[in-house]
Amino acid sequence: MAKYSREKVIEQFKNVHGDTYDYSLMEYLGDTTKVKIICRKHGLFEQWVQTHKKGSGCKQCALGSIKPKYTTEQIIEQFKKKHGDRFDYSKVNYRHALDKVIIICRIHGEFEQLVGMHRKGQGCPKCFNEERTHTKEQVLAKFEKVHLGRYDYSLVEYINTKIKVKIICSEHGVFEQSPEKHLKGNGCPKCIGRNKTIIEVLAEFKNIHGDKYDYSRVKYSLLNKKVEIVCLEHGVFSQTPQNHIAGQACPKCGGSLKLTLLEYIDECKKVHDDKYDYSQVIYKNGKSRIKIICPAHGEFTQEAFSHKSGCGCPYCAGNYTLETEEVIDQFGRVHGERYDYSKVNYTGVFNKVVIICKEHGEFTQTPKTHKKGSGCPECAITIGHTKESYLEYCDKYDGKTYLYLIKCTNENEEFYKVGISRLGARIRFDSKIKLPYDFEVMAEVFGDASLMWDLEKSIHTLMHKQKYKPKLEFHGKTECFSKIPKEIFGIFNNLKNSAQIGFAL
Numbered sequence: 001m002a003k004y005s006r007e008k009v010i011e012q013f014k015n016v017h018g019d020t021y022d023y024s025l026m027e028y029l030g031d032t033t034k035v036k037i038i039c040r041k042h043g044l045f046e047q048w049v050q051t052h053k054k055g056s057g058c059k060q061c062a063l064g065s066i067k068p069k070y071t072t073e074q075i076i077e078q079f080k081k082k083h084g085d086r087f088d089y090s091k092v093n094y095r096h097a098l099d100k101v102i103i104i105c106r107i108h109g110e111f112e113q114l115v116g117m118h119r120k121g122q123g124c125p126k127c128f129n130e131e132r133t134h135t136k137e138q139v140l141a142k143f144e145k146v147h148l149g150r151y152d153y154s155l156v157e158y159i160n161t162k163i164k165v166k167i168i169c170s171e172h173g174v175f176e177q178s179p180e181k182h183l184k185g186n187g188c189p190k191c192i193g194r195n196k197t198i199i200e201v202l203a204e205f206k207n208i209h210g211d212k213y214d215y216s217r218v219k220y221s222l223l224n225k226k227v228e229i230v231c232l233e234h235g236v237f238s239q240t241p242q243n244h245i246a247g248q249a250c251p252k253c254g255g256s257l258k259l260t261l262l263e264y265i266d267e268c269k270k271v272h273d274d275k276y277d278y279s280q281v282i283y284k285n286g287k288s289r290i291k292i293i294c295p296a297h298g299e300f301t302q303e304a305f306s307h308k309s310g311c312g313c314p315y316c317a318g319n320y321t322l323e324t325e326e327v328i329d330q331f332g333r334v335h336g337e338r339y340d341y342s343k344v345n346y347t348g349v350f351n352k353v354v355i356i357c358k359e360h361g362e363f364t365q366t367p368k369t370h371k372k373g374s375g376c377p378e379c380a381i382t383i384g385h386t387k388e389s390y391l392e393y394c395d396k397y398d399g400k401t402y403l404y405l406i407k408c409t410n411e412n413e414e415f416y417k418v419g420i421s422r423l424g425a426r427i428r429f430d431s432k433i434k435l436p437y438d439f440e441v442m443a444e445v446f447g448d449a450s451l452m453w454d455l456e457k458s459i460h461t462l463m464h465k466q467k468y469k470p471k472l473e474f475h476g477k478t479e480c481f482s483k484i485p486k487e488i489f490g491i492f493n494n495l496k497n498s499a500q501i502g503f504a505l
Contacts (some may be wrong), residue, residue, distance in 0.1 A: 004028075012053055020057065032388040034395075048392050055358035056337050056396070070094065078119050079103075086123065116329040139179055146183060162440065204245045213250070267308050275312070330371050331355075334423075338375065338396050373423045387453050394422055394449035401449040403456055404428075405484065405492065408437040408470070415468045416442070418488075419479045420456050422449075436472045442484075443492040455495075459488055 004012075006028040013023060022038035031049045038044050039058035047056060070078070072094040079089055088104035100112040105124035113122060136158040143153055152168035161180040168174050169188035177186060198220040205215055214230035226238040231250035239248060261283045268278065277293035286305035293299050294313035302311060324346040331341055340356035352364040357376035365374060394401050404425040406417050417439075421428040425444060429435035445452065466481040 004031075009049065016053060016055055017057060032392060048395050050392060051396055059337060075101075075115060075119075082119060082121055083123060114329075114333070116326055120326075139183075142183055143179075146185060150187065201241050201245070205241075208245060209249070264304065264308070271308060271310055272312060327367055327371075331367075334371055334373055335375060336396055336398070373427065387450070390420075390453060391449050399449055400447060401452045403445045403447075403452040405442045405444070405488070406439045407442055408435070408439045408480070410437050410472075413437070413471060415470060415480050415482055416484050417476065417480045418456060418459050418463070419476055420449075420452050435474050435476075437470070443489075445492065445495045447495075455491070459491065463488065 006026065009028050010023045010026065013021070020040070022040060023035075025036040025038060025044070028035060028049070031053075034046045034048055035052070036044060036046055037052065037058075039061060042058055042060040045058055072092055075094040076089045076092055079087070079092075086106065088106060091102040091104060091110070094101060094115065096115075100114055101118070102110055103113055103118060103124075104110050105127060108124055108126040111124055111126070136156070139158050140153050140156065143151070150170070152170065155166035155168060155174065158165060158179065161183075162178055164176040164178050165182075166174050166176055167182065167188075169190070172188050172190040175188055175190070198218070201220055202215055202218065205213070212232065214232060217228040217230060217236065220227055220241060222241075226240050227244075228236055228238055229244065229250075230236050231252065234250055234252040237250055237252070261281065264283045265278045265281065268276070275295070277295070280291035280293060280299065282288075283290060283304060286303070286308075288304050289301045290304050290307065291299055291301055292307060292313075300313055302314075324344060327346045328341045328344055331339070331344075338358065340358065343354040343356060343362070346353060346367060348367075352366050353370075354362055354364055355370065355376075356362050363376055390401075391399075401420050401422045402424040403420050404418070406425050406429070408415055408417055419425075419428075424446070425439070425441050429439060445455075460479065463481045463485065466483050466485070468480045468482040470477045470480055
């Protein structure tokens with residue numbers, strides 16, 4: 001039963017929004033329902049009653065109020081600096097940083113993408129999927145390239161890079177390893193525990209580096225103990241055998257030796273001409289921060305290597321304003337219109353900024369925490385655990401959430417957890433405080449929050465006989481199970497084939 005009359009609710013709306021909206025189509029059934037509202041500029045939209053009472057309104061109006069920082073031509077120029085001529089930008093119509101624009105991939109055609117994400121390097125999703133998807137034959141070819149025929153892959157049944165496969169070591173037999181780790185160079189765990197002979201090591205040196213080096217001074221004992229190697233051009237240098245086998249070379253050939261101050265300044269001037277004053281520079285190494293003087297904006301600090309690589313005065317480049325703008329863009333993608341960011345002054349991910357909750361006022365939070373989904377602490381206290389309150393919470397963003405299946409392990413336990421999270425399992429459990437176990441995402445579905453809620457409850461019901469109580473305390477431990485029946489994987493596989501739901505496995 002509705003708490004207030006329709007007329008009373010409209011009065012409450014107008015106290016907040018004035019005459020901005022037309023409520024003639026509104027059918028009020030309660031504060032936990034959506035109602036139809038007419039924006040006098042953009043037309044009909046739906047919104048939760050409580051959300052509208054708290055100050056949220058037409059999303060198109062909110063986006064339209066953001067003044068563009070750049071012209072369309074300037075944005076396209078930024079895109080091209082990042083992507084070159086890979087894409088056609090003839091259909092780009094830039095309005096604001098939170099907007100999606102039409103981009104044309106020269107291979108797959110049109111797609112839409114947020115301005116900020118494309119500017120940071122994201123591209124065509126179809127190209128990305130093609131780059132990530134490999135056949136069994138392609139993966140085995142990569143195995144051979146990395147391990148040079150050392151292993152037998154006849155038992156490999158490849159599914160994806162995360163799920164372990166069976167590999168045969170000629171010396172120790174079958175072992176299991178994920179393709180991801182095997183492609184990074186990991187091999188038989190029993191072989192790792194065996195030290196190599198000097199003959200084996202020198203053979204591997206030659207196999208990797210050919211005749212570039214003289215190994216007559218090598219006195220080998222352990223893979224991680226440095227040996228002397230003679231570069232035919234630059235003379236003797238020291239390096240661990242394991243690093244030399246991994247491809248590391250003479251540091252002078254690789255240009256990794258420390259420059260003198262004069263050499264460093266000379267290198268910088270080759271890049272920046274005589275734009276900067278380097279009289280305050282104290283050079284230690286490429287990672288150290290140095291003081292540089294810009295003739296227009298004065299002194300600034302920068303990593304030595306970055307400056308030599310082409311980075312310059314951040315004020316000239318507009319990086320401080322751009323950085324704040326990009327962070328606010330990221331906030332908006334996570335929290336929608338729930339907060340006012342007019343007082344945000346971004347200086348770093350760990351430096352707190354002022355955020356304004358439309359219901360409870362100002363609070364401070366680090367950008368890193370806010371981007372991961374944390375918000376107003378007073379609002380957090382009031383969010384309930386009913387379906388209605390969860391849907392209302394999700395609707396403040398995009399009305400969607402993740403349903404996840406993860407495998408949790410430590411030295412003594414192995415179990416599974418099924419749950420829902422608006423930000424996904426990897427962000428939900430991004431620290432040992434949130435989940436004191438190692439975990440692997442077995443499957444993850446992103447879709448309508450109401451459907452995900454119902455699916456979670458159905459899966460929990462189906463698995464009541466497999467209920468498991470973890471030994472360590474964490475929030476959500478009641479949603480854990482000792483094993484996963486085949487029908488549960490069937491549910492996820494069915495969702496994978498649904499055109500209405502985004503699926504990640």
